Amino acid sequence: MNRLEQLRQKLIAAARLDVPADTVPWAFEQRVLARLRAPRSLDLAAFWARALWRAAAPCVALSLALLTWHLAVESASAPEPEPQTLAQQLEQTLLAAVQEQTADESTDVW
């Protein structure tokens, strides 16, 4: 055991010997009962904080619902690309090689 740990253990032993008193202040029960019987005053800050916490979950749920609805509407209203005819597909396939070659030539730098 190193010296610091030895010191720490000695101090813990000192704390164990330092048993706190269990004395109760005079008329403590009466003070507790008086506070229990007193009408609970309205703490506006606590009330506001509690209301905010309670509103947090519904707000998140509402935001998610609106986001989902927005995405659903957007995908439904987006124009779908028109299907290509057989002739267009054939032309695209045949000209693909030529188009690639033209693109390569235009990007070459001498």
Add this chain to the structure above:
Amino acid sequence: MEERAEAELIAAAQKGDAASFEPIVKKYSPRLFATARRYARRESEVEDIVQDIWLKAFHKLPGYRGDAPFEHWLMRLAVRTCYDHLRGHQRNREATFTDLSDSEQDWLERHAVQPDTASERADAARQLVRRILEELPPAARLVITLLEIEERSVKEISQLTGWSASLVKVRAFRARAQMRKILKRLARSKYL
């Protein structure tokens, strides 16, 4: 107060009868004061903590189902209230060797030279350990107090704090390291 009588008083208090709560407050307050004095030094703070525990106990009493002894339920509430108090009154000031009182400095020096001559029964040792505990973060102070000073088991601490057993062990490991770090800072020249 017999157990049956206590159960009847608790049942009445659960229905909102504050007068039935008085004998319960009388019976358990010494235990609560002893617990609160471990975490607060000023008597006014200690009394505030215990009052807070009783107010919480009265308002949460309808939720007490009697599965566990009332004392266990109350002590759980007490430990959690003390922990909340520590978190609310966290102090960040770091003391150095020169901040210690003459008797604390003397005790540390004697321990460094000849450990056997520095008794754990000395007032200086008690003051020093209080100072170190006050510098610890709330979770570390709570776990050191429950595990090492009150010598409770990990399972008991887990029940009192609501932390898992593994979290208690991790926090205890960190707390010991934090305590050593504070000691190293306080007695740097003597122990390095």
